[in-house]
Amino acid sequence: MGKVTGFMEFERIEEGYKPVPERLKHYKEFVIGLDDRQAKVQGARCMDCGTPFCNSGCPVNNIIPDFNDLVYRGDWKDAITVLHSTNNFPEFTGRICPAPCEAACTINVNGDAVGIKSIEHAIIDKAWAEGWVAPQPAKIKTGKKVAVVGSGPAGLAAAQQLARVGHDVTVFEKNSRIGGLLRYGIPDFKMEKSHIDRRVAQMEAEGVVFKTSTLIGTMPEGSKVTNDAKTVISADELKAQFDAVLLTGGSEQSRDLPVPGRDLDGIHFAMEFLPQQNKVNAGDKLKGQIMATGKHVIVIGGGDTGxxxxxxxxxxxxASVTQFEVMPQPPEEENKPLVWPYWPLKLRTSSSHEEGCMREFAISTKAFTGKGGKVTGLTTVQVEFKDGKLVEVAGTEKDYKADLVLLAMGFVNPVATVLEAFGVEKDGRGNAKAHTEFDNGYATNVPKVFAAGDMRxxxxxxxxxxxxxxxxxxxVDEFLMGYSDLPR
Known part of the structure; x- marks a missing residue:
């Protein structure tokens, strides 16, 4: 470990934010990352536990104590090597991951967790600045061809791994730019898209071919999913051209709110609203962009998308922004002895909330009201748990003014036409049915077709x-070659 007594000597250091009035004027990132000295102090706080729960708390199993120690010792180049050994894109996770690793940190039992996410952020930003992130093309080609459908983080990670072991990989994306929901669902102020662009350039140098504005399967009728597809390739064509197909599309079917007045103008899914602004930021010209300017906005859904x-x-x-959450307001502090090392239920206030937002909890929308076909408000009622169910509280109905309503209640499943085009069996939730066991993991019921990420x-x-x-x-590598040296 770094400093034996570091976790007792040093306090957690949070990343900073630029002032609200300044950052509201633009869509650029505003987080002030740790400098080298601050990152070293955070690294010194790591206890190098005998059983580091942070490793298992992290879904990619980042080797966290090792890179914390390397940062403490000033060995940044080895730190990025360790970080990249488990995580292809730490610049994504270092910005938008909620950091379940920190919830699992041993110090978090009765204190403040090590700032693991901020250290990760510092490592990858330094690596890019120093030129340590370079293409790693395969020395030997296998002659096998793999199609990856969807260019979100699952598709990009798979494509990079497969290209590095010598396969010819082509990534198909229905939108005009690579990145999936990273590109169109995450606002630029949380993650600027230059981070995606430079990874794409790295992967192209490694041999990955990207084909944008290309839809695989069939175009969904009446779909409100944002896409710029100009070319449609059938599932049969793709299977004929490639030795393996990996489906990695997002879970894009938004959860709806079927209450009276839902058909009024001015009520939109979040994934109609957010991608438009990202496209404008990228220089696209849009007709009829959904704008909140001067409007009373109601956001229904209390999660990150909201x-x-x-x-x-x-x-x-x-003019005003109000966010609804149907669940009761969680406690400001979790009961750590009860929930550690698992992800705790507690009140989370985002940087966007701090910029100006009224938050209502335990509230349900009963109906939308309007005039001339446009939404002007909505009627709500308070709800509470009774016998394990959410029920309305009598006498709590209330009317809210609303010129724009954004539905951000999560996503139920991937767009069904992709799976149907391939004949992939779906689970009870409408996702691709594929187990994750090592033997033939991620394989669907269709020969040589695999599924991963939100689609699965x-x-x-x-x-x-x-x-x-x-x-x-x-x-996929094991399927093609009979064995694989890629990490599990």
């Missing part, structure tokens, strides 16, 4: 997507 809608609405210059496990975290992409890559 928070992203809050931050974007504030940058538009909304459902809506989840970026770090889970990277894990699934890496593990699926090993299974």
């Amino acid at each position: 928070s992203d809608c809050v931050g974007t609405s504030n940058r538009h210059g909304a 496990r459902g809506q989840s975290l970026v770090v889970w997507a990277i894990r699934e992409g890496r593990q699926a890559a090993r299974s």
Whole structure:
């Protein structure tokens, strides 16, 4: 370990934020990362536990005590080598992962966890600045061809792993730019898209071919999923052209709210609203962009997507922003002895909330109201748990003014047409049915077709997507070659 008494001597150091009035004027990142000295202090706090729960708390099993120690000792180049050994894209996770590793940190039992995420962020940013992130093309080609459908974190991680062991990999993306929900679902102020672009350049140098504006399967009728597809390739064509196909699309079917007035103008899914702003930031010209400027905005859904809608609405210059959550308000502090090392239920306030937002908990929307076909408000009621069910509290109905309503209640499953085009069997939730055991893991019922990421496990975290992409890559490699040297 770094400093034997470091966890007793040093306090946790949080990353900083630029002032709210300054950051609301733009869509660029505003987090102030740790400098070398601060990162060293955080690394010194790591206890190098005999059983480091942070490793298992991290879905990609980052070797956290090792890179913490290397940063403490100033060996940044070895630190990025250790970090890259388990995580293809730490610049993504270091920015947008909620850090379950920190919840599992042993110091977190009765103190403040090591700032693992901030150290990871510092390592990868330094690695890029120093030129340590370089293409790693395969020395020997296998002659095998793999199609990866979907260019989110699962698809990118799988593609990079497969290319590095010598396969010819082509990534197909229905949108005009690579990145999936990283590109179109995560606001630029949380993660600028230059981070994706330079990874794409690295992967192209490793031999990966990217084909954008290309839809695999059939175009969904009436789909509101953002895409710029100009080319459609059938599932049969793809299977004929490639030795293996890996489906890594996102869970893009948004959860709806079928209450009276849902058909009024001004009520949109979050994934209609957020991608538009990202496209405009990238220089695209859009007609009829959904704007929150001067409007009273209601965001229904209390998770990260809802928070992203809050931050974007504030940058538009909304008159007010209110966020609804149907569940009761969680405690401000978790009962650590009860929940550690698992992810705790507690009140989380995001940087977007701090920029201006009213938050309502234990509230359910009963109906939308409107005038001239446009939404003007909604009616709510308070809810509470009774006999294990959420029930309405009598006499608590309330009307809210709303010029724009954004539905951010999560995603139920991938767009069904992709799986149906391949004939992939679905599980009870509408996801691709594929187990994750090592023997033939991630394989679907269709020969040589695999599935990973949100398309297989459902809506989840970026770090889970990277894990699934890496593990699926090993299974595909094993299927093609009879063995695999890729990590599990």
